[in-house]
Amino acid sequence: MCMGKSKLGKLVPYYGLLAILIFLFGIVIGLTPLQAPDRDKASPSEVSFESTWGFIENIAQKPHPVGSEEHERVKNYLIQTLEEMGLDVEIQDTIVHKPERERATRVQNIVTKMEGSDSSGTVMLAAHYDSTFVSPGASDDGYGVAALMETARILQDISLKNDVIILITDGEELGLLGANAFVNEHPWAKDVDVVLNFEARGIKGATVMFETSGGNGALIKEFQKATSSPASNSFLKEVYDVMPNGTDLTEFVGAGMQGLNFASAQSFNSYHTTIDSLDFVDKNTLMHHTTYAYELATHFGNIDLSKIDNQSEKNAVYFNPVAHTFVSYSDSLVIPLLIVTLIGLIATVIHGIRRKLVSVLGTLIGFLLFLVSLAVAYGISLFALKLVTFFAEDVSWLLEFDQHIASIYLIGFLLITAAVLILFTYVVQKKIGAFQVVMGALIGWFLLACVSSILLTGASYLFVWPLIFSLIGTNLVFWKDRKFSTENNVLLYSAFLVPGIILFTFLVFAMYIALTITVIHIVMTVAALCLMLFVPVFARLKGSWKYAIGLLLLGVSIVTYETIAVEATSEHPIGNQVYYLADGDLEKAVWGIQTKPDSFTKQFVADESQFDEHPLPSFTFEEMYTADAPYYDTNLPQSELISDVKKDGWRTITLDIAAPNAIAIELGTNSDISINELSINGGELQLDEKHYSKENPYFIELFGLSKGFTMSFTIKAGESLDFYLIGKTFGLPEEHSYSERPANMTTHGDYNMVLKSFRY
Numbered sequence: 001m002c003m004g005k006s007k008l009g010k011l012v013p014y015y016g017l018l019a020i021l022i023f024l025f026g027i028v029i030g031l032t033p034l035q036a037p038d039r040d041k042a043s044p045s046e047v048s049f050e051s052t053w054g055f056i057e058n059i060a061q062k063p064h065p066v067g068s069e070e071h072e073r074v075k076n077y078l079i080q081t082l083e084e085m086g087l088d089v090e091i092q093d094t095i096v097h098k099p100e101r102e103r104a105t106r107v108q109n110i111v112t113k114m115e116g117s118d119s120s121g122t123v124m125l126a127a128h129y130d131s132t133f134v135s136p137g138a139s140d141d142g143y144g145v146a147a148l149m150e151t152a153r154i155l156q157d158i159s160l161k162n163d164v165i166i167l168i169t170d171g172e173e174l175g176l177l178g179a180n181a182f183v184n185e186h187p188w189a190k191d192v193d194v195v196l197n198f199e200a201r202g203i204k205g206a207t208v209m210f211e212t213s214g215g216n217g218a219l220i221k222e223f224q225k226a227t228s229s230p231a232s233n234s235f236l237k238e239v240y241d242v243m244p245n246g247t248d249l250t251e252f253v254g255a256g257m258q259g260l261n262f263a264s265a266q267s268f269n270s271y272h273t274t275i276d277s278l279d280f281v282d283k284n285t286l287m288h289h290t291t292y293a294y295e296l297a298t299h300f301g302n303i304d305l306s307k308i309d310n311q312s313e314k315n316a317v318y319f320n321p322v323a324h325t326f327v328s329y330s331d332s333l334v335i336p337l338l339i340v341t342l343i344g345l346i347a348t349v350i351h352g353i354r355r356k357l358v359s360v361l362g363t364l365i366g367f368l369l370f371l372v373s374l375a376v377a378y379g380i381s382l383f384a385l386k387l388v389t390f391f392a393e394d395v396s397w398l399l400e401f402d403q404h405i406a407s408i409y410l411i412g413f414l415l416i417t418a419a420v421l422i423l424f425t426y427v428v429q430k431k432i433g434a435f436q437v438v439m440g441a442l443i444g445w446f447l448l449a450c451v452s453s454i455l456l457t458g459a460s461y462l463f464v465w466p467l468i469f470s471l472i473g474t475n476l477v478f479w480k481d482r483k484f485s486t487e488n489n490v491l492l493y494s495a496f497l498v499p500g501i502i503l504f505t506f507l508v509f510a511m512y513i514a515l516t517i518t519v520i521h522i523v524m525t526v527a528a529l530c531l532m533l534f535v536p537v538f539a540r541l542k543g544s545w546k547y548a549i550g551l552l553l554l555g556v557s558i559v560t561y562e563t564i565a566v567e568a569t570s571e572h573p574i575g576n577q578v579y580y581l582a583d584g585d586l587e588k589a590v591w592g593i594q595t596k597p598d599s600f601t602k603q604f605v606a607d608e609s610q611f612d613e614h615p616l617p618s619f620t621f622e623e624m625y626t627a628d629a630p631y632y633d634t635n636l637p638q639s640e641l642i643s644d645v646k647k648d649g650w651r652t653i654t655l656d657i658a659a660p661n662a663i664a665i666e667l668g669t670n671s672d673i674s675i676n677e678l679s680i681n682g683g684e685l686q687l688d689e690k691h692y693s694k695e696n697p698y699f700i701e702l703f704g705l706s707k708g709f710t711m712s713f714t715i716k717a718g719e720s721l722d723f724y725l726i727g728k729t730f731g732l733p734e735e736h737s738y739s740e741r742p743a744n745m746t747t748h749g750d751y752n753m754v755l756k757s758f759r760y
Contacts, residue, residue: 015487016547019494019538026498030505033320034266036206037229039287044228044294046154049283052290055081055146060138060278064131065730066105066171067663067704074129078110078168081149085156087112087166092186095705096177097685104680106704107171107178113188114155116162121193121305124165124257125151125297126179126248128172133663133730134749135276139264141172143207143286144198147293154294160301165192169248174703179248183255193305194219195259196296197249198289202403202513203280205266206231206324207288211240212260213253217314218307220328223260224318226299227292230326233319234458235507239514258308262292265513269402273746275573317461321502331457337464338453344471345446348478349439355478357435365432366440369425370532376424377417377528382521384416384559392563394598397574399517405572406517408562410509415555417524421531422548426539435478437536442470445529462507466500470533473497477537493537497530504530568744575746576601580733582631583618584756589631590616592624600741604629618724618755632735635662635727635754642710644760650676651717653760658708659727662754665706666726668699670757673721677714680705721760728753 039049058077064070082089092109110129127144131137145168152166165188169178183189198207209232212219216237223230249261264285270276318328352358358366388409389396398405429437449463473496477489508527515523538544568574578601582589591604605627637659645652659665672693678685680702692698702709706727713721729752732738741747 015490016538016541016544019490019541020547022491022494022498023501023534026501027505029322029498030502031509032323033231033506034206034509036204036264036282036284036288037324039284042229043287043291047150047287047290047294049287051153052146052150052286053283055149056138056142056281056286057278059129059145060136060142063134063136063730064129065133065663065703066107066130066174067706071130075108075110075170078129078145078149082110082112082152082166085153087114087152087156092181094181094185095680095683096171096181097680098175098177098180099686099688101175102699103175103177103701103703104685104705105171105174105177105702107169107181109170109178109182109186110168111182111186111188112152112166114152114160114164114166116160116164116301118161119163120161122163122165122188122191123297123300123305124167124192124195124252125198125293126167126169126195126252127198128169128178128248130170130173130178132173132272132749134274134747135272136274136278138276138278138281139200139203139270139285140272140276141198141200143200143264143289146286147198147290150290151293151297155297155301158298160298162301162303162305163191164297164301171703172248176246176248176251179251183251189255192252192257194300194308195249195252195257196293196300197247197252197259197261198293199247199261199263201263201265201271202267203264203270203276204282204285205264207262207264207285207292208232208236209260209262209292210236210265211247211249212237213258215313215315216258217316217330219258219260220316220318222299222303222308223296224326224328226295227326228295229288229291229324231288231320231324232326233461233506234315234317235319235462236510238456238458260296262289264289267403268513268516269398269572269746271401272748273575275571275746280571315457317458319461319503320506321499334453334457334460334464338449338460341446341449341464341467341471344468345442348442348471348474351475351478352435352439357433357478358439359436362432362436363439363443366436366438367443368440369428369437370440370444373421373424373532373535374525374528376420377531378521378525380420381413381417381524384413385517385520388517388559388563392566395566395568395574398566398568398572401516401575402572403513405562405566406512409517409520409559410512410523412555412558412562413520413524414527415551415558417527418531418535419548419552419555421528421535422539422544422551425535426545426548429536429539434536434540435474438474438533441532441536442467442474445470445533448529462503466497466503466530466533469496469499487541490537490541494534497534500530500533570743573744573746574598575748577747578604578732578750579621579624580629580632580750580752581616581619581621582629582633582635582754583616584633584636584754585618587631588616589629590626591629592621592626594624597625598745600739600745603738618757619753630736632733633754634733634735635659635729635752637662637665637725637727637754637756639725639756639758641760646717649717650714651719652677652712652714653721654710654712655760656708657711657725659706659725660708662706662727662729663703664728665702666699666728667702667723669697669723670694671720671722673698673719674716675713676716677712679712681709722757724755724757726753726755
């Protein structure tokens with residue numbers, strides 16, 4: 001129904017605002033899956049927050065890396081608590097060597113099994129109890145371990161059909177070593193049908209199921225049945241599959257297990273830092289972890305696990321359309337949906353041509369303008385990023401790691417990008433018309449739908465479903481073009497963009513969380529894909545350029561203000577690191593920092609001019625600001641010859657090695673040498689090659705063994721064993737007096753490293 005001119009004239013200024021509100025509504029809905037559900041409303045009655053909090057409170061008191069006294073305390077607490085629940089607990093104590101990581105570690109996995117009443121298989125719940133060297137590990141992985149402990153407590157009062165293994169791994173932070181030991185050495189590993197792994201990359205937000213094993217169709221169906229507040233989509237799986245990152249699930253899936261991986265990822269500034277602590281725990285996120293663990297354990301614990309085919313090639317496409325609702329379908333429907341979309345696109349072009357609203361040539365020009373728009377979004381945001389990083393150099397840590405600060409920038413960049421695209425489209429569409437630009441954007445979306453449907457089926461929903469709704473909206477506008485006013489058509493079309501806005505909001509925010517502001521230009525290019533479905537129609541409104549100017553000024557103001565006003569606080573700290581490097585051969589030491597001196601680090605290195613490419617010849621660190629330091633030998637490593645046996649042209653040297661006050665020991669050769677065999681405490685280590693030189697030395701990092709171990713080298717009889725040891729702790733020398741970090745600073749770890757050379 002067409003409105004009268006006088007009435008329309010009064011409403012015209014508000015149509016742009018209404019269209020923007022529709023767009024904002026889609027964004028708000030799109031953000032809801034990223035929020036953890038309210039623990040008081042979403043947690044099952046069986047799950048106790050007080051009990052779960054008690055577990056994490058005991059786990060995350062201090063950093064507890066492998067080899068530390070606190071690690072031993074946490075291990076003993078977990079064992080004792082599980083035994084008090086009536087469970088038989090096994091400690092898998094072994095040394096794991098990963099040549100590709102140049103690392104060997106003593107790991108102590110905590111394992112227990114609950115026998116089922118009528119078992120069709122085994123479900124395993126896994127999380128790791130070691131932390132990094134400076135982080136108390138409240139979220140990583142206190143959330144996961146507390147969730148497993150609470151689930152184990154509840155399961156004592158429940159009879160499940162299937163066997164349930166609780167595996168609390170060690171050495172995850174050092175390269176998934178505990179999980180590696182379990183799958184390669186533990187007899188229960190071959191019995192596991194489904195594994196549920198719990199992790200964290202941030203301390204807040206929804207716990208997202210971000211990774212699955214291959215052939216996940218049956219798993220996703222059961223996941224959907226089991227969970228009351230699922231947060232997941234198959235796009236995340238596609239992305240994680242091509243990333244180099246790994247969690248314990250990487251080892252489990254590599255051993256042939258089916259599995260699901262869960263993690264919280266917001267507030268990335270806490271990840272592996274001092275503020276991953278009890279003070280910053282998000283109680284809703286903690287309970288989302290726990291609710292998942294309980295619901296999935298009881299669900300998989302009672303179904304016929306033999307029906308979950310580990311060899312299936314069928315995957316699922318799945319996502320959250322609104323909040324924690326969950327939609328899934330087989331990837332066998334991806335190509336049929338793409339064909340439906342193609343038919344819809346062809347029909348829309350024909351419809352537009354018949355209505356004389358589009359032409360083939362105009363549509364092709366519109367497609368080129370769509371590509372240009374993406375380039376404009378990329379260029380503008382990259383330029384703005386360069387300005388921000390230049391003027392905010394002192395707080396660059398906050399820009400890269402603090403998601404709260406970065407989110408404010410995200411809003412500003414989105415407003416700037418939208419404004420520039422509106423102004424650009426406002427000018428160019430006068431030549432060819434808005435619908436030509438819209439059709440060009442729809443063709444661009446269809447091409448992306450083709451690529452994703454063929455190469456990344458799990459991501460296809462991001463392009464197919466928004467495109468289907470956009471095609472419906474476009475056809476309705478074509479049909480109503482002469483009956484509705486331009487303003488009414490804009491609102492009608494905008495309403496059909498909401499599904500795309502919802503899905504792309506999650507995509508843009510998830511990319512931003514994962515990649516940080518350092519690649520904001522890529523994130524804005526992705527955002528422009530969605531904006532270019534909305535902008536051409538919005539630009540038809542009278543005065544749309546005024547809205548664009550307003551959005552531009554608002555965006556620039558937000559970015560400018562944040563760049564000027566941003567400062568570190570206790571909740572949003574900046575980071576730094578200090579190195580203490582001591583050469584026990586020369587009895588000389590230096591302080592080192594890799595960024596310019598700040599209010600904390602200047603007490604160690606005050607002069608920016610002391611920038612050394614090689615702070616100490618014996619260390620491989622490069623490019624540091626340095627200053628002379630007092631020499632402390634607390635971490636000085638020791639080596640004692642036990643035996644030296646020559647036989648058949650080979651020489652076997654056995655040594656007792658220790659650095660009693662260190663957390664880890666590094667060993668590297670100093671000269672040309674041929675190593676035939678190498679062992680630690682009698683266990684042979686794998687050698688990738690046999691011949692090493694000064695330029696290509698043998699190197700290994702050893703954790704959990706600093707109190708002392710035996711190491712044997714079998715080398716050629718005529719060669720000398722010339723090597724160095726470094727005793728390493730994370731923290732500065734206790735002998736040195738210094739001011740503590742202020743509350744608005746954190747660190748990924750200070751290093752205290754003392755080197756000593758040996759020759760036999």
